Amino acid sequence: MRLANYCAWRISSEGLGHMDIFAIFSDKIKNTLKEIYGEEILDNELLAKIAVEPPRSLAHGDISTNAAMVLSKNLRQNPREIATKITDYFKNDKNISSIEIVGPGFINFRLKNKIYHSLLSSILSLGENYGKVDMGQGERVNIEYVSTNPTGPIHVGHIRGAVFGDALASLMEFVGYDVVREYYVNDAGGQIDILAKSAFLRYRQALGEKIGEIEKGLYPGKYLVPIGQDLAVKFGDKLLTKPEKESLEIIKPIVLKAMLVLIKQDLAKLNIRHDIFFSEQSLHGKDGEIEKTLSWLREKGLVYQGKLEPPKGKLSDDWEDREQTLFRATKFGDDSDRALVKSDGSYTYFASDIAYHREKYLRGFNKQIVVLGADHSGYVKRLKAAVKAISDGKAELDVKICQLVRLLRDGKQVKMSKRSGELVSLAEIVDEVGPDAVRFIMLFRRNDAPLDFDFNLVKEMSRENPVFYVQYAYARSCSIFRTANRELPDLDLSIDALRRADISLLTIEEEIALIKLLSTWPRVLKAAAKTHEPHRIAFYLHELAAGFHGFWTRGKENPDLRFVNHNSLSVTLARMVLVRSVQQILGTGLRILGVSAPSELS
RNA sequence: GGCCCCGUAGCUCAGCUGGAUAGAGCAACGGACUUCUAAUCCGUAGGUCGUACGUUCGAAUCGUACCGGGGUCACCA
Incomplete structure (x- = not known):
């Protein structure tokens, strides 16, 4: 029997509703092929190569397929012969106004207007749901983005990743994934000690002390001034009477919390909100996730004591040839094995990161996406290696790299000095041009291509914008x-x-x-x-x-x-x-x- | 030196994971406003897709080697 079931127009392989005429047509063609040649010959790999798509040029009709050319080799038949057989099946289709076989074997279909009329009425009745394909089918996805160090407000370097991650999350949600938006808070390393020291200095300043120029190595940003004042109000001069080490331990959680408030405020300006702020600190400690992860890796024979080759090219001055605890990352596609323990005995950032990704996996995320800045591109391989290792290859990690953003004003690059701590902040940019423009411009370019952000253009209300x-x-x-x-x-x-x-x-x-x-x-x-x-x-x-x-x-x-x-x-x-x-x-x-x-x- | 990303119109970039004559915008030139908000539109011109091989019916797209630009390169995060 011929494929005369016109109800099929409203049904696609991915369910009712999203009304993708190309998907519908694809199904029709593939079913036709099965009918002609039998299911045996058409394995999935072959079927996947068959494209049913809108041709680039309108002269080639409304829908085009390469099916005949794809099958030609396996069927040992001339593509035009195959094409003729296929088109025979569609000759009486009331929705098609013409079919042509052209070139090496393309089949071009021209559709009658009534198809488009029916599509339009579907779009109207589906409303927001038009195009909503259930690709995810409720599968859980963890998307980690922003994850800037909690040592200050968000600056321009992070905006792109923030917007990208947020939009990607919405997109995945829209097509049926169960998305968790996550922020990894690096609250464990040495930079937090520096943060506490910097805040302590501002505290002394708030108590009337002249602090002069801020010592190199501390965070000089003015955003710590109000933190210092808060501390002065809360503690008076009590923190000066204790040993400094003790005071810093008291300050640390307070300033950390304040920084996260700052960061959340910044993100809120771009309407970005995370579901989870995951603390790196929580992975540390006795019987913590890092220890559990490392012993798990040890059992698998993936941890060993060994020496690393010094990097080729120019040697860094403080290179120290020593035996250390290494993760066998090369076994999972990385270029080198990676250190897990620092020379002072504490864990490396990578060690906690392995534990973090394992923790995500144990939380049920077989699908993970991490958004990183361009300066982390060298980190991708080891991250993927880690995820492969901790999940026995079951979890899938995609790392999206966002390239640099160049700020332009009046055609000139806006210079930023990191030393003074006066980076262009997210807040400044959003306040000047508005969240919509920031977001759209950041998304109007592929993530892995560098981006120019031109203030003059972005604020202009014209077609160029x-x-x-x-x-x-x-x-x-x-x-x-x-x-x-x-x-x-x-x-x-x-x-x-x-x-x-x-x-x-x-x-x-x-x-x-x-x-x-x-x-x-x-x-x-x-x-x-x-x-x-x-x-x-x-x-x-x-x-x-x-x-x-x-x-x-x-x-x-x-x-x-x-x-x-x-x-x-x-x-x-x-x-x-x-x-x-x-x-x-x-x-x-x-x-x-x-x-x-x-x-x-x- | 290793690894990752990028080389497409004068400029800024798309190109639906291998399809047909490679597309937009800006800039240039020529047009369309007693406005369903011209904050827009139409037309003209502009390219050996970095180079060279290879894979096949077919390559901007995949592979290899070069050339050029950027990022990164125990222990920081």
């Missing part, structure tokens, strides 16, 4: 509804009325082209989630905005093409369905990126 370009499209869609209500007060524009609209009135090329653009949204979402690349969403939104603005301006040249059409209420209503759908997707996409969708721009 992608943030406003997309937001304006959204605002414009709202504005059209306001106009329609004003000019045609008798027209019912409620959702129910839109659902009853006669969409088949949309037959103009521009209208169909816009619906075709809407039809790729599920693909974009899927690809973005699969590759952990939220920037794809940003680019899609930009493209959709362009298509929408384009159509809008056509109405300027030709009044018949205006959305609000006084000559025909039914055409107006049908076009309003289109406007509503564009609006919905823009809104959903912006929400995933964490950028607001204003209904009007003032």
